[in-house]
Amino acid sequence: MGMLIDGVWHTTPVAQGGKSEEGGRFIRRPSVFRGHIEAGSRFEPTAGRYHLYVSWACPWAHRTILVRHLKGLEEAIGLSVVDYLMGDDGWRFSERSGATLDPVNHTQFLRELYQLADARYTGKVTVPVLWDTKERTIVNNESLEIIKMLDRAFESSAPALYPRALEAEIDEMIAANYETVNNGVYRAGFARNQEAYEEAVTELFHRLDQLEEHLSKNRFLVGPALSIADLCLFTTLLRFDPVYVGHFKCNLRRIADYPSLQGFLRDVYQTPGVSGLCNFEHIKGHYYQSHEALNPSRIVPKGPVLSLNEPHQRG
Numbered sequence: 001m002g003m004l005i006d007g008v009w010h011t012t013p014v015a016q017g018g019k020s021e022e023g024g025r026f027i028r029r030p031s032v033f034r035g036h037i038e039a040g041s042r043f044e045p046t047a048g049r050y051h052l053y054v055s056w057a058c059p060w061a062h063r064t065i066l067v068r069h070l071k072g073l074e075e076a077i078g079l080s081v082v083d084y085l086m087g088d089d090g091w092r093f094s095e096r097s098g099a100t101l102d103p104v105n106h107t108q109f110l111r112e113l114y115q116l117a118d119a120r121y122t123g124k125v126t127v128p129v130l131w132d133t134k135e136r137t138i139v140n141n142e143s144l145e146i147i148k149m150l151d152r153a154f155e156s157s158a159p160a161l162y163p164r165a166l167e168a169e170i171d172e173m174i175a176a177n178y179e180t181v182n183n184g185v186y187r188a189g190f191a192r193n194q195e196a197y198e199e200a201v202t203e204l205f206h207r208l209d210q211l212e213e214h215l216s217k218n219r220f221l222v223g224p225a226l227s228i229a230d231l232c233l234f235t236t237l238l239r240f241d242p243v244y245v246g247h248f249k250c251n252l253r254r255i256a257d258y259p260s261l262q263g264f265l266r267d268v269y270q271t272p273g274v275s276g277l278c279n280f281e282h283i284k285g286h287y288y289q290s291h292e293a294l295n296p297s298r299i300v301p302k303g304p305v306l307s308l309n310e311p312h313q314r315g
Contacts, residue, residue, distance in 0.1 A: 001290070002090055007120045009111055011088045024192035025199070028183055031142035032123050037153040043132060043139050045153040047076035050139065051104050052146075053113065053129040055091065056279035057084045057286030059182065059235035060143040061128040066231050067147040069273050071156045078103075082110055082127060084282040086290040090125050098282050104133060113138065144174065147228050161228045169222045173229040180207035182236050189248025189294065197249065205252045208261065215260035219267070219314050226271065234268040237261060238278060241304050243287045247294060256307075266312035275308070 002011035037043045037050065052068060054061035068077055080102050083094040091110035093102045107113060111125040117138040130139045130146050140146050151162040162170060179187075180203045187200035211233070214221070221229040236244075237255050244250040255261050269275050288300040 001086060002088060003124050004111055004114055004121050006122055007115055007118070009089070024196035026187045026190035026192075026196070028186065029124060031126070031140075031145075032121070033117065033129075033138040033141045034145065035139040036145070037130075037139060037149045042135075046134075047154070048078075049132060049134050050076075051078040051080065051131040051133055053080050053082070053102075053110060053127055053131060055082045055084065055127045055286070056098055056282035058127050059239055060126070062235040062238075062277075063143050063228070063231055064128045064130075064146050064150065065277050066235070066274060067150045067161060067228065069277060070161060070226075070271075071150055071154070071158045073150060073154055073156065076154055077150070080104065084286040084290075086286065091127060098279050104131065105136075144228075144232070147231070151228065159225060161226065161231070163223070163227070166223045166227065170227050170229045173221050174232050177207065177211070177229075177233055177236075180204055181211075182232065185236060185240070185244040185248050185250055188250050189244065201250060201252065204250060208253070208258065212258045212260050215264050219264075226268065230264075230268055234265065237265045238269070239283055239287075241306065242280060242284055246301065247287050247291070254304075256304075263312045263314050266308050266310060267314040269308045270312060 002009055004010070035043055037045050039045060052064055054065055056062070056065075065079070068074065068079070080093065081098065081100045082091040083096050083099045089109050089111075092108060093100060093110075095101065102108075105113060105116065107116075110127065110129070113129055113131065114121045114125050116136060126141060128143055128146055129141050130149075131137075132139050140149070148162050151160060184200055184204035184207070188197055188204060191197035191200055211221075220226060221233065240250065240255045245254055255265055269278065284300050288295050289298045292298065
């Protein structure tokens with residue numbers, strides 16, 4: 001794993017991953033490319049102009065894959081998928097099952113896209129990347145902003161996933177879950193000392209307890225229908241029992257031990273088209289084989305046996 005510094009690739013220890021640490025705590029750096037697709041702007045909402053670069057393994061990229069499908073934008077926005085194994089050269093394109101080559105820019109490594117967008121770029125090289133084929137640059141690499149754009153910028157007959165009437169509540173829910181749950185599992189897994197780990201894992205399970213209570217009374221996190229708030233939580237919950245419990249030491253409880261969270265996980269998973277966009281070979285292969293400092297043997301566990309297709313009883 002590494003990062004670009006003034007446009008030049010440098011490898012760094014995998015435990016750091018180019019991210020800053022303070023007192024042993026994992027701190028996620030903010031995304032850099034923050035353009036927006038909207039009418040009248042530099043980035044007009046034109047079908048066929050934009051391309052998504054993603055990973056099946058990454059929960060942040062997974063959000064964009066799901067919204068692209070649920071909004072019916074597969075024909076409007078292209079998709080390329082990196083190999084799940086991240087080595088010293090970072091994300092790469094390959095012909096491994098589930099991965100693709102890069103038909104747009106014909107790059108070998110994801111970092112080359114960042115170098116095309118900014119020859120002096122300094123920072124992490126992450127997925128997702130929303131690419132503009134017209135100007136040959138990165139529009140945005142912040143997953144939350146991308147899924148909001150996908151919901152609103154393009155014509156679609158599908159229901160809104162970020163309805164304006166619920167915008168403030170959805171934003172509040174996503175923010176409440178971000179540092180504690182979405183990033184909380186990483187804060188626990190990449191903590192560099194006991195204090196930082198226990199701080200992260202305590203906050204994580206406190207929030208999961210709160211969400212269990214909330215979902216015991218509500219089918220979805222906000223409002224009566226599926227929204228981006230649900231998708232942002234779903235991609236973390238999907239990886240929790242197969243990866244985060246063991247690999248990141250988030251083992252106070254499993255999602256399977258929470259009746260309402262487990263039901264919610266099944267409910268979203270069983271949404272038409274969603275299960276086919278969940279690739280556990282890539283999810284488990286990435287975490288257990290890419291994080292050599294956490295798993296030196298790179299052995300991928302066989303379990304757990306999941307029950308995501310069982311009735312969710314959330315009607």
